Amino acid sequence: MDELKLYTYIAVFGTFTLYFAIAWWARAASTSDFYVAGGGVTPMQNGMAIGADWMSAASFISMAGLIAFLGYGGSVFLMGWTGGYVLLAMLLAPYMRKHGKFTVPEFISDRYYSKTARIVAVVCLILASLTYIIGQMKGVGVAFSRFLEVDYGLGLGIGMAVVWFYAVLGGMKGITYTQIAQYVVMIFAYTIPAVFISFQLTGNPIPQLGLGSTLADGSGIYLLDKLDLVVTELGFKEYTTSNMNGSLDMFAYTMSLMIGTAGLPHVIMRFFTVPSAQAARSSAGYALVFIALLYTVAPAVGAMARLNLMNTIEPTAGQHLEYEKRPQWFKDWEKTGLLEFEDKNGDGKIQYSADKTTNEMVKVDNDIMVLANPAIANLPNWVIALVAAGGLAAALSTAAGLLLAISSSISHDLMKGVLTPDMTEKSELLAGRIVMTLAILVSGYLGLHPPGFAAGTVALAFGLAAASIFPALMMGIFSKKMSGTAAVAGMCSGIGITMLYVFQHKGIMFIPGTSFLGDMAPNWFFGISPNAFGVVGAIVNFGIAFVVLQFTGPAPKYVQDLVENMRSPGGTGAISHH
């Protein structure tokens, strides 16, 4: 066994042992423990747990890679996935915490006094969470198979077993405390390589400052200017200004990600674990601090990885790397099929350019940038091992949060709330655990046999959350008169139009060949890409709800009083005596 593999085993199994120990210590004894960790998590702890819950394999592995290739266009992810917390802290979290229930559909059912509304919310939630979880399961499988060189299926199985152990045993309580540990693992794994690379390139160890500094090679050129120069010479778009599908699309994309973030149930649920409305507000702040630590480093990682990659292949202009002399990481990633070289002009050297006919780097997958970055920069092996453990922590923590959102919506909302309301707390807890086990098996199966549409589904998860859940929650708090009928009409039309739009461009249920309009920019509505359509769905939701409200009359008096109570000061939680 070589040194890198040894370190990787130590890092991965060391962190897993830690998660097991925490899970055993934080076993859940009641439904309150299971769903909301007993409601006694401090804002700082909750902020960290939200950070781990929120930052998935996509944030950890894919985002910096996307930024590396999109340049300025990648800003939509940075702003979109952080700006949503401002909306959460001001428009949703404190009032929903004040109301004091366990789940998002339960809040919707109380506010809209309707079982139909609850069921619609459960359906939206399961669709959004399940599509999201497939990506996490794939992330776990990929990380295991690349770093530990075990079979993809076996890696997935190990990941499932670990999540099963701490999520089923500890529920929200176990998940919260493991997520805190996972956050710490993840942030170290992300920032340590970035600090090294930033110091190598610019002499400034703080990546956020390094990105704005001059290069340490004595040329006195700013890093970003150098990068612009290198990429434009090869015919790529200028890094710092390259737009993505035009300004309107970037605008809509960013807005969709922001309101989608604020409407994702596994994130909202975490705000039910703190003791008060005040604590809900401050935990949103802490959460964003912990998220920003990674998100402000990501653009530095992206830009520096791109520069390092370019410099490896073409050390000085016109002088190309010989294929036979390619470094070890190049060979490793070629084996995975995520990096491909084709010697088109037969000179044995690697030419990398934007011109499709002469470009010989046929495939450079976005996802390898973060994972390969430490190796490209020649960092020590223990750093690379740490990155593997961090990627696994990111995938596992998000998967656990999503599983809890799914299982609570089934055991608490569907079974306890609608089908068998006279269930005892003990049997509800058991039901919760059984549903969680089933959810893990289903998502594991989907991870092993990813349906053809896996890649497109994240767009759908955000689209659904943005077009259905966010508007329903916001209107429930900010419009006292909003009625159940109107909200249900709004949710259904919001989801309906978003799904229609995604399907007509990406294929019905993402089956290739069924997209009757084709996924091409000229066919897009005002040039808005399917991924960015959630905001239009949300506007439709608001619009339809207010029109229906005009015809069907306002919510009853006792519901308006309920809203009045949510808006009043203080927030010790329990529903007050009205």
Next chain:
Amino acid sequence: MQKKTTYWQENLRLIAICLVIWFIVSFGFGLLLVEPLNEFRLGGYKLGFWFAQQGSIYIFVALIFWYGYKMNSLDKKYQSEDES
């Protein structure tokens, strides 16, 4: 009843201020005005680019804490009036 309305109205005013700033730094400086702002520089960063990839996030964090701080003092103000 009168007091609750005022608490809510003060809250709405704070939210409006915060969301205007939220919109200006991200959608305004980061997207719509990015080209004119890129004429200016912050070290090696073009200013519009900096807002899009760094600055807006820092300001989001500051906004949430400022809002939380203001709301806590509002809570105190209205709760102590209730008790007296």
